[in-house]
Amino acid sequence: MTYCVGLKIDRGLVFMSDTRTNAGVDSISTFRKMYTWEMPGERVLVLLAAGNLATTQAVVSLLDERSKAPEDREPSILKTPSMYQTARLIGDTVKEVISSSAPVGQNADAFGASFILGGQIKGTEPRLFMVYPEGNFIEVSDDTPFFQIGETKYGKPILVRAYDPSMTFAETVKLLMVSFDSTVKSNLSVGLPLDLLFYERDTFEVTYRKRIGSDDAYYREISDGWSDALKSAFKSLPDFKP
Amino acid sequence: MTYCVGLKIDRGLVFMSDTRTNAGVDSISTFRKMYTWEMPGERVLVLLAAGNLATTQAVVSLLDERSKAPEDREPSILKTPSMYQTARLIGDTVKEVISSSAPVGQNADAFGASFILGGQIKGTEPRLFMVYPEGNFIEVSDDTPFFQIGETKYGKPILVRAYDPSMTFAETVKLLMVSFDSTVKSNLSVGLPLDLLFYERDTFEVTYRKRIGSDDAYYREISDGWSDALKSAFKSLPDFKP
Numbered sequence: 078m079t080y081c082v083g084l085k086i087d088r089g090l091v092f093m094s095d096t097r098t099n100a101g102v103d104s105i106s107t108f109r110k111m112y113t114w115e116m117p118g119e120r121v122l123v124l125l126a127a128g129n130l131a132t133t134q135a136v137v138s139l140l141d142e143r144s145k146a147p148e149d150r151e152p153s154i155l156k157t158p159s160m161y162q163t164a165r166l167i168g169d170t171v172k173e174v175i176s177s178s179a180p181v182g183q184n185a186d187a188f189g190a191s192f193i194l195g196g197q198i199k200g201t202e203p204r205l206f207m208v209y210p211e212g213n214f215i216e217v218s219d220d221t222p223f224f225q226i227g228e229t230k231y232g233k234p235i236l237v238r239a240y241d242p243s244m245t246f247a248e249t250v251k252l253l254m255v256s257f258d259s260t261v262k263s264n265l266s267v268g269l270p271l272d273l274l275f276y277e278r279d280t281f282e283v284t285y286r287k288r289i290g291s292d293d294a295y296y297r298e299i300s301d302g303w304s305d306a307l308k309s310a311f312k313s314l315p316d317f318k319p
Numbered sequence: 320m321t322y323c324v325g326l327k328i329d330r331g332l333v334f335m336s337d338t339r340t341n342a343g344v345d346s347i348s349t350f351r352k353m354y355t356w357e358m359p360g361e362r363v364l365v366l367l368a369a370g371n372l373a374t375t376q377a378v379v380s381l382l383d384e385r386s387k388a389p390e391d392r393e394p395s396i397l398k399t400p401s402m403y404q405t406a407r408l409i410g411d412t413v414k415e416v417i418s419s420s421a422p423v424g425q426n427a428d429a430f431g432a433s434f435i436l437g438g439q440i441k442g443t444e445p446r447l448f449m450v451y452p453e454g455n456f457i458e459v460s461d462d463t464p465f466f467q468i469g470e471t472k473y474g475k476p477i478l479v480r481a482y483d484p485s486m487t488f489a490e491t492v493k494l495l496m497v498s499f500d501s502t503v504k505s506n507l508s509v510g511l512p513l514d515l516l517f518y519e520r521d522t523f524e525v526t527y528r529k530r531i532g533s534d535d536a537y538y539r540e541i542s543d544g545w546s547d548a549l550k551s552a553f554k555s556l557p558d559f560k561p
Binding site for chain 2: 230238247263285314
């Protein structure tokens with residue numbers, strides 16, 4: 078499993094992903110699920126991937142290879158004219174990879190993968206998309222300002238309740254840390270280290286990125302603090318009177 | 320979907336279940352998922368059901384019918400010598416119903432159902448079991464003092480964090496209310512009203528039961544209060560420093 082979140086705030090975009098992959102509980106590895114393409118001053122693209130690791134790696138390899146290839150190996154993810162066209166490119170690549178992996182008549186679900194794509198291309202607004210295994214995609218709206226992929230349930234309630242578009246990056250990272258901590262505590266197949274990235278709008282370069290290990294002081298502070306804060310919050314509510 | 324929790328504390332057993340059933344989002348109904356058998360002074364049995372409604376109703380009808388039937392229609396749920404034998408009886412009944420519903424070769428999963436069984440029979444301790452669609456079952460331990468069936472993920476983190484075996488009934492109901500509120504807010508297929516029951520050990524009769532509707536004052540207080548308490552808890556944590 079996997080847990081990835083992409084979140085849009087007024088100031089820009091924030092991304093977090095875990096790094097655990099597993100094929101059964103006795104076959105666990107660490108793989109980066111966050112990929113970036115950057116042309117400073119022109120575009121920043123961030124892709125988060127969940128699902129079949131062979132599929133997601135093939136998609137990223139194809140995107141990467143074409144971005145470095147001679148002119149005739151279009152389309153390149155570094156040349157798409159808009160975020161919408163970038164999402165289409167990723168959708169098409171996902172479809173291509175899945176259809177070439179899954180023999181006719183075989184269940185294609187096992188090869189499935191979902192992606193969160195965010196970024197900004199000069200002359201356009203920052204945008205955030207979710208790309209489905211079928212290759213189609215949706216964009217965030219003001220009502221639903223974030224996307225989650227992978228093991229989404231444990232970490233959703235706090236996102237829904239505490240998100241506010243005027244949040245600072247520091248507050249947003251805190252929110253994501255709490256959401257990831259709840260998920261890591263509940264599902265063995267989501268694990269540290271985490272990859273964090275934030276992008277400030279109209280800067281056209283990655284503002285900040287960090288890999289957060291289990292010994293990270295801030296992560297520990299949030300993880301321990303949230304348990305205590307939850308217990309206090311719970312205690313503060315009135316008891317039932319039969 | 321469904322959400323049911325059975326929880327063991329030092330003082331006894333507490334049960335809560337929702338009442339929403341659905342076959343698609345446009346076919347929603349309200350059905351009780353909590354069933355009780357009581358012989359005051361001798362035994363109290365509580366059964367919570369999740370899964371295929373036809374299966375769960377058939378299981379309960381069979382148990383019920385046999386408990387009222389002439390002597391030769393044994394085994395009766397009112398005559399089992401122990402909670403362990405009661406869990407076996409329920410497991411056998413589940414197997415019987417599922418195997419008669421699912422034609423050979425057809426996927427039996429669609430007919431699946433899970434149960435939480437709790438109660439006490441005179442001369443024995445209160446016990447709490449989870450019965451699987453396959454008819455086998457497990458019992459709570461000190462490490463895992465509760466069972467959830469149905470849509471279990473949203474409501475689990477608070478159960479794990481706030482449970483304490485020395486809780487009073489009033490505190491336990493508060494805990495279940497928070498767990499159910501998180502689930503109801505996140506999944507349309509879990510809905511009010513809720514059924515609440517608690518059983519105080521060694522009393523051999525149902526201590527308290529109540530149906531909690533969406534207009535219930537305490538539910539509203541917890542639902543609103545928990546949102547605010549969570550936000551305050553979140554605010555109390557330190558922000559990330561890049």
